[in-house]
Structure formats: C-alpha cells, structure tokens
Amino acid sequence: MNKVLKRLLIIMIVGLVILGSGFYIWTFFVYSPMPSALDDMVSNSEVKVLSGENIVFFPTGEVKPVGIIFYPGGKVAPEAYAPLLMQLARNGYEVIEVKMPLNLAIFDMNAANKILKDRTDKDWIIAGHSLGGAMAASFVKHYPNSRLKGLMLWASYPGGEKYSLKESSIPVASIYGTKDMGIDKILENKVYLPESTKYYEIEGGNHAQFGDYGPQKGDQVPDIDMETQQEAIIRASVDFLNQISE
Structure with a gap:
C-alpha cells in the first residue's frame, strides 16, 4: 500500500x-424529567410503579383487559412521561414504558415483541410520543399479524410511504396539538394512516407538553398550559382505549 x-x-x-x-x-x-414528573414515579394507593428493565404503572384497583406498551420520544428520559402514564393507570390501564437504548427508540423498535411474548394474560395496544410513536407505527407495519389491538400516536406519524398503514385494519388514534413543532408533517402524513383513524386535535397544544421535561428546541410556544394540555391528552387517550377495551 x-x-x-x-x-x-x-x-x-x-x-x-x-x-x-x-x-x-x-x-x-x-431532555430530563422536571422535578414534578418524578413525583409520579412513586407508588400510591391507586397505582403501583415499578422501575427495572422497563417502567410499569399498574393499577391497584380494577384493571382493564387491555394494556399499553409505550415508546418514549427521542432523547427524552422515560421518567418525563410519568405524569401522563400515571393518569392512564389511574383509569385502569396497565402501562409498560420501554427504556430505550441511548433514549432512542430507533435502536429497539422491536421491544414490544418481548412484552407480547411474556405477557399473554391480556391484550395490548402500542403507543408512543414523537420518535417513539414513529417506531411504534413501524412495529405495526413490520408485524401486521401481531396480537396488538391498537396504535396510539402522540404528536407522531408513520415515517413515509414505506411505512404506510393505510391498508391496515388496526384501530389507530392520532393525538396532536395545533402548535406542535411538527404539525405540518403530522397533517401531511395522515395519508399513511387508515381511513378509520380517530383524530384528536388539541387546540393550542405543542410538542413538549406531551411529557414533563421543559421546553424543546424548535418547538412552538403553546397557547395553553401543560396541565390543560395533558388533561386533554388523557381524555382523548382514554376515549380511544375505552372503545378498544369494551
């Protein structure tokens, strides 16, 4: 040489x-969790919180027959979603939040497979915020015959025609704020979701308030406060989940 x-x-x-x-x-x-988010990482009389390989929010009362596998957003610490996931558990839904390698769901898109294999005691839907939602949608695309009962997107969308779910029969919910940093992409990519998709638009909501980790670079300033937005997210999510669990 x-x-x-x-x-x-x-x-x-x-x-x-x-x-x-x-x-x-x-x-x-x-994006680290705000101190207020960590308050919901503690078990209480309504929800038991377990943090190990993943984070589990388990209702202590009546438990719905459908659980939630949740993929966090890119570079967002999973604990930042505790306030919302705690509320879903308070509504009777067990939530398993996946701790992603390097906080990027792209490195373990198939994480749901292990949960579905190990937890055959109930039905499951898959959900995610931002990049986590995109990877949840990709999972549904790659495993169309999995036993998932639904897909719930928080401020997210499928990653283009290659990952289109337009012909899928799986129930889908798309929940987003009108001040989201990616609102144009969210609206453009509706063409890759099934016609039966249920859309929940939160007027004045932005991207970062789907968690509790403070402002996010490139995001728009919301017209509503975090508490108001998160209450709307939970209402929309529970409405969709109740339709599946009935």
Missing part, C-alpha cells in the same frame, strides 16, 4: 472515530 492510500485510510478511520464519538456524546444530552 503506497503512502497516499495509507494516509487516506488513516484519515477515514480518524473521521469515523470522531463521528462515532460525537454521536455517542450527543446521545447523553437528553
């Missing part, structure tokens, strides 16, 4: 190492 080729090879290797290191460091900059 001549000196020029050796030099080019060294440059390429160094470049790849730098890129890889930069990406790895980038993954550590996550």
Whole structure:
C-alpha cells in the first residue's frame, strides 16, 4: 500500500472515530424529567410503579383487559412521561414504558415483541410520543399479524410511504396539538394512516407538553398550559382505549 492510500485510510478511520464519538456524546444530552414528573414515579394507593428493565404503572384497583406498551420520544428520559402514564393507570390501564437504548427508540423498535411474548394474560395496544410513536407505527407495519389491538400516536406519524398503514385494519388514534413543532408533517402524513383513524386535535397544544421535561428546541410556544394540555391528552387517550377495551 503506497503512502497516499495509507494516509487516506488513516484519515477515514480518524473521521469515523470522531463521528462515532460525537454521536455517542450527543446521545447523553437528553431532555430530563422536571422535578414534578418524578413525583409520579412513586407508588400510591391507586397505582403501583415499578422501575427495572422497563417502567410499569399498574393499577391497584380494577384493571382493564387491555394494556399499553409505550415508546418514549427521542432523547427524552422515560421518567418525563410519568405524569401522563400515571393518569392512564389511574383509569385502569396497565402501562409498560420501554427504556430505550441511548433514549432512542430507533435502536429497539422491536421491544414490544418481548412484552407480547411474556405477557399473554391480556391484550395490548402500542403507543408512543414523537420518535417513539414513529417506531411504534413501524412495529405495526413490520408485524401486521401481531396480537396488538391498537396504535396510539402522540404528536407522531408513520415515517413515509414505506411505512404506510393505510391498508391496515388496526384501530389507530392520532393525538396532536395545533402548535406542535411538527404539525405540518403530522397533517401531511395522515395519508399513511387508515381511513378509520380517530383524530384528536388539541387546540393550542405543542410538542413538549406531551411529557414533563421543559421546553424543546424548535418547538412552538403553546397557547395553553401543560396541565390543560395533558388533561386533554388523557381524555382523548382514554376515549380511544375505552372503545378498544369494551
């Protein structure tokens, strides 16, 4: 190998190492839960919270026959969704929130497979916020014969024609705010969802208030406060879930 080729090879290797290191460091900059979110990571008289491989919110009273597998948004700590998932559990729905590698659902899109295999005691729907919702939709696309009973998208959409669910018979709910940072994409990608999809539009809601992790870069300023938006998210989610569990 001549000196020029050796030099080019060294440059390429160094470049790849730098890129890889930069990406790895980038993954550590996550949206952390606000202190208020951590309050809902504690068990109470209505919901038992277990944090291990995943985070489980389990109702202590009547438990619905349908549970929720939840994929968190990209680079968002899973604990940031505790306030909303706690409320879903208070409505009788067990929630298993997946802890994603490097906080990116793209690295474990198939995580639901293990839960579906291990937990045959009930039916399940899959849900997710932002990137988590896109990966949940991709799971449905890749496993059309899974025993999932529904797909619930929070501020999310399928990733283009390749992942289209237009011909799918699975019940789908799309819940989003009108001030979402990705509102144009959410509306454009409706063509890739089934005609029977139920849409829940939250006037004045934005992207970040689907969790409790503070403002998100590139997001729009909401016209409503977080409490109001999250109450609307829970109402819409429970309405969809109740239709499936009946």
